[in-house]
Amino acid sequence: MARDIQITFDCGDPAKLAEFWADVLGYEVQAPPPGFSSWDEALEAMGVPPEHRNDASAVVDPDGTGPRLFFQRVPEGKQAKNRVHLDVRAAGGDDENRMSALETEAERLVSRGAERIGRHEPDPPLNAGHIVMTDPEGNEFCLD
Structure with a gap:
């Protein structure tokens, strides 16, 4: 169940x-x-x-x-890298337009307090590429 x-x-x-x-x-x-x-x-x-x-x-x-x-x-700040994180499905497909859509969303979220950590380029056939971000308190997540 x-x-x-x-x-x-x-x-x-x-x-x-x-x-x-x-x-x-x-x-x-x-x-x-x-x-x-x-x-x-x-x-x-x-x-x-x-x-x-x-x-x-x-x-x-x-x-x-x-x-x-x-x-x-909680009283303490973030101590270390997250072992679990959210992947936010912000774009579909696997072409260059997909990465462009992720870049647009990353810019929007930076304006809302997120921080951009890095971009991982597509590596077909298994990796469509993604952008690593943190929320305003440093919790990692990915736009993919």
């Missing part, structure tokens, strides 16, 4: 990172519970003090098919 999964990011600024990944993936920041117009209103009603209202955030696929991404505040 297949199981649903959630992908969790340890980070310093959950709200900011959630907004970044919502933009990258076409996701939405998870709506507050029913009966509340904002998360601040919901957290106030739950008794969460203001200094803890950015301890967590989440983004969801508006179509309900992709995994939920959860962002939780």
Whole structure:
């Protein structure tokens, strides 16, 4: 039996990172519970003090098919290279137009706080090429 999964990011600024990944993936920041117009209103009603209202955030696929991404505040910064990373399918095909589309997306994400690490050229027949990036907190991901 297949199981649903959630992908969790340890980070310093959950709200900011959630907004970044919502933009990258076409996701939405998870709506507050029913009966509340904002998360601040919901957290106030739950008794969460203001200094803890950015301890967590989440983004969801508006179509309900992709995994939920959860962002939780941790006190320490990123320590080492990720052993697991996301591959964001940002272009189809395997021709030079594909790499051009990846370059365009990489430039857009850099303007949103990502950092470009490197480009790996296509090496047919198995490697269609990709661009290595980091999110605003240094977590690696690939555009492919």
